Amino acid sequence: MSVITYRQALHDALRSEMLRDENVFLIGEEIGLFEGSYKITAGMLAEFGPKRVRDTPIAEEGFTGAAIGAAMLGLRPVVEIMTINFSLLALDQIVNHAAKIYGMFGGQAKVPMVIRTPGGGGQQLGATHSQNIELYYAFVPGMKVVAPSNPADAKALMLAAIRDDDPVLVLENLALYNTKGEVYDEDVPAEIGKAKITREGSDITVVAYSRMAAVALQVAEQLAESDGIDVEVVDLRSLRPLDRATIIASVQKTNCAVVLEDDWLTYGIGAEIAATISDGAFDWLDAPVRRVAMAEVPLPYAKPLETAALPSADDAITAIRQTLDAVARRR
Amino acid sequence: MIDILMPRLSDTMEEGAISTWHKHPGDPVAAGDILVEIETDKAVMEYEAYESGTLVEILVPEGENAAIGTPIARLNDRSGDENVSLPQVAPPALAATAAKPKHRAATPLVRKLARERGIDLSSVTGTGPGGRIVRADLDALESVPTPAPLANEPVETGSPAPAAAGVTALPMQDGRETTTVPFDPVRQAIATRLTKSATTIPTFTVTASADLEGLLALRVQLNTALRDAGRKVTVNDLMVRAVALALRERPGVNASYSPEGRGQTLLHGRVNIGIAVASPAGLIVPVIRDADRMSVTAISAQTRALADKAANRTLNTVDMADGTFTISNLGMYGVEHFTAIINPPQGAILAVGAATPEPTLSGETLEVRRRMRYTLTADHRIIDGALAAQFLAALTDLLEHPLRIVA
Secondary structure (H helix, E strand, O other): OEEEEHHHHHHHHHHHHHHHOOOEEEEEOOOOOOOOOOOOOOOHHHHHOOOOEEEOOOOHHHHHHHHHHHHHOOOEEEEEOOOHHHHHHHHHHHHHHHOOHHHHOOOOOOOOOEEEEEEOOOOOOOHHHOOOOOHHHHOOOOOEEEOOOOHHHHHHHHHHHHHOOOOEEEEEEHHHOOOEEEEOOOOOOOOOOOOEEEEOOOOEEEEEOHHHHHHHHHHHHHHHHHHOOOEEEEEOOEEEOOOHHHHHHHHHHHOOEEEEEEEEOOOOHHHHHHHHHHHHHHHHOOOOOEEEEEOOOOOOOOHHHHHHHOOOHHHHHHHHHHHHHHOOOOO | OEEEEOOOOOOOOOEEEEEEEOOOOOOEEOOOOEEEEEEOOOOEEEEEOOOOEEEEEEOOOOOOEEEOOOEEEEEEOOOOOOOOOOHHHOOHHHHHHHHOOOOOOEOHHHHHHHHHHOOOHHHEOOOOHHHOEOHHHHHHHHHOOOOOOOOOOOOOOOOOOOOOOOEOOOOOOOOOOOOOOOOOHHHHHHHHHHHHHHHHOOEEEEEEEEEOHHHHHHHHHHHHHHHHHOOOOOHHHHHHHHHHHHHHHOHHHOEEEEOOOOOEEEEOOOOOEEEOEEEOOEEEOOEEOOHHHOOHHHHHHHHHHHHHHHHHOOOOHHHHOOOOEEEEEOHHHOOOOOOOOOOOOEOEEEEEEEEEEEEEEEOOEEEEEEEEEEEEEEEOOOOOHHHHHHHHHHHHHHHHOOHHHHO
16 A cells, blocks of 8 residues: 555556556547646656557547547557546547447447546636536446546546446546545456445435545544534445445435535436435435535636535535434434 | 216225325326225225216325215216316316325335334424424434323422423323324224124134044145145145035035024025135135135135235235135144134134144053144024034044045
8 A cells, every 4th residue: 555646546557557458558638748737647658659648639529539449449548538628529429439339239349448537626727627527428328437536446446447348437536636545556446336435424424426525524524523423425436337225225324315516416416316315215214315516607717706616515514414403313 | 077986895895995096187087997096994906987088076085085985086077067167177286285185294214114113193293394204203202201191190390391302292101112003994894893793793612623643644645646746735725625515514504694584594505715814914814715616726726826815915805705604724823722703794713723742542552643623603693502513523524534525
C-alpha cells in the first residue's frame, strides 16, 4: 500500500495496463506532447512512443469512432475525452455505435474500449465545461459506467475497465484529482457492478458516487461527532450495472435514505436510486427518500453563485438531519 | 342503469368483503370482464360482469363488507333511464377518492409492523411531518409503562403525567402484552358457524379404537407397489375411504338435520367427505366427493390437490360445497384422542388420533401393537347412540381388515 493521489492512481493503472498488454493504447487530445490537460498521461509518450500514445485533432467524434473501429478489430483503446462536456460531440459514436455493435450484430464484434473523462463543476469553468452528464451514458444498455470516489477505486476500476470486453466510461472528477488515499501497489482490478459500503452505520443510508461519495464520508464522520448520528455510506462505484441489492439491503437495515448526486435533480441518478429503494425496500421505509443535487440552472461562473448552486456537505447534513427528524430518531 | 348486487358465492355466505375493484368509475365494462374480487367466508373469488356498459359508481369501497343482495356498484348499460348529466363524466380519480376510507398517513414500515403486531393505527398519534405515523411512534407505544389497571385508584395530581409521546389511547393496558388480531372473513365464518354449532346442536361423543398393524402393513405394501408410479398413500387416505365405506353401511350417519316442518332428517345418497385442513387462512374443509366410489390412490391425489389449493387460498366454493360428513385428523401431531365440533348442517364428525404403540395381550403373551382412537361427535336430533356405535363398529372392522378398504 502507498498513499498516492487519485491522479497518480489513474496514471499507474494506465501505465500498468500498457505494460501488461500491447493491445492497449491511448488516444485523445493533447495526451502526448502536452501530457494531458490534467497530466494523467504524464510520461506516456516518452515511454511508449507515438504509435501507442496518439495525439489527435480536436475532433471527438472522429477519434472516438476510430477507437471503436480499433476495438472491434482487437485493440483495447483508452480514449481520453478532456472533460465529459466534450463527449457530447461523440455522443452518436458512443450511444449508437460503441454501445450497440455487440448486440446488433449478434456478438460478431466486441467493443473493448474505455472512455476516461472527468466531470464536475466548482472550477469556475462556466456552464458548458462544468457538467455532470454521466447519466446520458448510464442510461444506455450496452454501456458500462463506473465512477470512482477515491484513489484505490480509481486504480481498481480503471484496471477493470480496460480488461472489460464492453465499452466502459470511467467517470473521473476534477475535484478529486488531488485527493489522496491508500492504494494497493499490486494490480487488483475491481468487480464492475458492485457497490461498496464505505462506512457502516445504523441510523440512515447515504447513497452517493464519485465526488459526492467522498463528501458523504466526510459528512458521516462530522455527524457522528456532532450529533451522534451513525450514517451508513453506500458508494455506488458503478452506475451501470447498478448494484441494487446492496442499496436495498442497507435501507432495509436503516429504514431511511438520502441520495447525494452532483447532477441535476430532475430525472437524475438519484431518481433511479429512489425508485430502486421504493421497489426493493418499500415495507422498510420510515421516511421518504430525500435527494441532494445541483440547483437546476446552467452552472454560473461567478464563484459565490457557483458554490451556491453545487450540492455541498452542508446540504447533505441538512437533508440527513431533516430525514432523521421526520422519523423522530435524532438524538 | 343497473345496480350490481353483492352475489351469493357460497352456500354459507352471508356477506362478502370487497377485496379489489378491477374496474373504476368511468371504465368501460364488457360482459365477462372481471369487475371485482370478493372475499367470502371461504375464498377470494372473482366476479364477472353479466352486462356491458360503463361503471358509473362504486358503492362499497375496497375493504368494506356488504350483505348479499346489497348494491355494490352501478353500471350504465345505456338502457336510457339515466340522467342526462351522468356521474361518469366526473374525473374517475375524484370519484375513486371519494369512495376510499379516510387516509391515515403512516410510513410503509409502520404499516408492515402494525400488521405484524396487530396494532390498530387509528389509536396511534403520528409525530412525523403532517402527523405521519413513524416507527418511533410504535416503539413509544410499546415502551409506555403499563398503567395500573384499576380505575378507582387515586390519581396523582401533583405533577402532570409525562405526555406519552404519540399515544392517544392505550389499547394494551392489561399487562398481558396483548396484540389484537382482527378477524378476517374466514376466521369470522369459523367463529360464527362453530358457535352456532356448539350452542344449538345437542351432541354426544363415542370413542372406539382399532388395531392398526394390518392397515399400516398394507400401507407399506401399497407404497412399495406404487413407488415406481411416484405415488404414495397416507393413513389419512385409507381412513377417508374406510369412513366412506362405513357410511355406506350405516347411511343414517350420512345425514343432516333440517328444521323444516316438525324437523327432518336429510339422508344423503352421495358420500362426500370433508377433510379439515389447517390453511394459512384458518380451518377450511375441502370436500372429496363420492369417496366411497374412489380408489385410495385417487383419494390421495385429490386430497393433495385440495390441500395445495388451500395453502394457496385458491379453493373455490365448489371445492368446499356439498359435504355430508367431516374427518378431522390430528394424528400427524401425535394427538392420542380428541373431540371435534360438528360442521353444520352435517350430522356428525370424526376426530382421528395417532396410531400409538400400546402393550396388548395376545392370548397369553404381551405384545406391543399400534392402535388408533377415533371419536364420533354426532347430532343427537338425528343420530342415536346405538347408530353411532354401529357406525364405529363398522369402521373398526374395516380398519382391522384393511383389504376391505382397498377391495
